[in-house]
Amino acid sequence: MLQRHTSSSSALKWLLQKEFLQIRRNAFLPRLILLFPVMIMCVMPWVMNQEVKNIRVCIVDADHTTASSRLVHRIEASPYFLFQGVLPSYEAALREVEKSRADIILSIPRGFSRDKRTLIAANAVNGTKGSIGSSYLTQIIAADLAAGHEFVNVKPLYNLRQDYKLFMIPALLAVVLMLMCGFLPALNIVGEKETGTIEQINVTPVSKWTFILSKLIPYWLIALFVITACLLLAWAVYGITSVGSLGLVYLLAMLLALFFSSFGLIISNYSDTMQQAIFVMWFFVVCLLLLSGLFTPTRSMPAWAYATTYVNPMHYFIEAVRTCFIRGGGLRDIAHHLLALGGIGTLMAAWAVMSYKKNK
Numbered sequence: 444m445l446q447r448h449t450s451s452s453s454a455l456k457w458l459l460q461k462e463f464l465q466i467r468r469n470a471f472l473p474r475l476i477l478l479f480p481v482m483i484m485c486v487m488p489w490v491m492n493q494e495v496k497n498i499r500v501c502i503v504d505a506d507h508t509t510a511s512s513r514l515v516h517r518i519e520a521s522p523y524f525l526f527q528g529v530l531p532s533y534e535a536a537l538r539e540v541e542k543s544r545a546d547i548i549l550s551i552p553r554g555f556s557r558d559k560r561t562l563i564a565a566n567a568v569n570g571t572k573g574s575i576g577s578s579y580l581t582q583i584i585a586a587d588l589a590a591g592h593e594f595v596n597v598k599p600l601y602n603l604r605q606d607y608k609l610f611m612i613p614a615l616l617a618v619v620l621m622l623m624c625g626f627l628p629a630l631n632i633v634g635e636k637e638t639g640t641i642e643q644i645n646v647t648p649v650s651k652w653t654f655i656l657s658k659l660i661p662y663w664l665i666a667l668f669v670i671t672a673c674l675l676l677a678w679a680v681y682g683i684t685s686v687g688s689l690g691l692v693y694l695l696a697m698l699l700a701l702f703f704s705s706f707g708l709i710i711s712n713y714s715d716t717m718q719q720a721i722f723v724m725w726f727f728v729v730c731l732l733l734l735s736g737l738f739t740p741t742r743s744m745p746a747w748a749y750a751t752t753y754v755n756p757m758h759y760f761i762e763a764v765r766t767c768f769i770r771g772g773g774l775r776d777i778a779h780h781l782l783a784l785g786g787i788g789t790l791m792a793a794w795a796v797m798s799y800k801k802n803k
Contacts, residue, residue: 454649458657466661476623480669483619484676488608491615491738498576499525501536501545510556514587518549523579533564540566547576559588601686601770612677613768614737614761616696619669621728621757624662624700628707629724631658632799633714655796659704666700667693687767691774695767698784699760705791712798731757759783 466472500518504511519526527545530536539545550562563580565573635641670693677683685692707724714720734741734748735757741749752758763780766772774781 454647455653455657458649458654459660462657462661472627476665476669479623480619480672481676483615484612484673485680487615487618488611488681491611492607494607495572495575495579496523497525498523498547498572498579499527499545500547500549500576500580501527501539502529503531503533503536503548503550504529505553506551506555508556511551514551514555514584517583517587518580521579521583523576537564540564546572547580549580608681609683609769610765612673612681612683613764616670616673616692616764617699617735617737617757617760618732619673620666620696620699621703621732623669624666625703625707625728626721626724627665628658628662628704629710629714629720630707630717632708632711633717633720636715637717651796651799655708655792655799658708659701659792659795662704662707663697663700666696666704670696685768686771687773691767691777692764694781695760695764695777695784698781698788699756701788702756702784702791705788705795708795709791709798712795712800731755734758735761737761754787756784756787759787 502515502518504515515529518524527539530539533548533550536545536548536550540548546566548562548564550564552560552562555561561584563577565577567573632641674685674689674692706727710720710723710727714723734744734751735755736752737757741752741758759780763772763777763784766776766780770776
């Protein structure tokens, strides 16, 4: 028994050395591992932003009173709108919308200073932009009408500055892990099949557990590196740090890395070419990403789509890491997320071992 254990440890050591040598000798992979976290953390938080700004607004002022002029100046000073000017008629403003030079029309009819009525017409081709832009205008009008009166005071919790980057950065950790620990293992065994080196492993007495473990460990270490790099960049570039325990963030990251590295090896085991592995992996990655709640709230999904979140590890990770990173949640708050991630990851690891056949 001791001899078998020593033999397995020795085999694992040499297989790990082989994996790291292959990564180091690959001219592309080390650069990808270094540059990918930098690109994701320095570029994506600025572009993956669902705050609607730069809404082009035209105003038709038929009232020409002090009250209507004050409202026009309020809208012109708003950072969310690009003021396109005051037009003489609603028809002229509508032509601006038809020519894509305006997104929203605010019509101030005669008698506004008396009855406080307005008309908002929004270009709803982009439904999100139209509805949110209308909401912004409604809030400005309500604030203008409530000037000098007491109204409800809103106090944001946790994300006090309502910075969308703080909301997105924890979720971008999932994207980095998905791409680094999912696609690279998916191409690993398939690459060895195409080059023929897998046949040399198949004739050795190395167990399937040892072989698969040697494929998983390097990507777990890569996951540790990229998560550390992402957290350092979030602090250095944006001044954003985790409110909760970094240990829980790392634990969640390693469980997600376990799932994706195992899942990538499963696809690799069943694929015969790199092209096949890439397309299959991309199919599942897109589904997991869009159904995870990364971009849109999962509660707004149809019931059948929301049911998929119960088996989606991306959903558990994103929800748990945001709870820990932004709200400062502890182990008790994310316990069921950890259990779900651990269970799914363990199941995938076992499947990766069982699906590997040495007689191929």
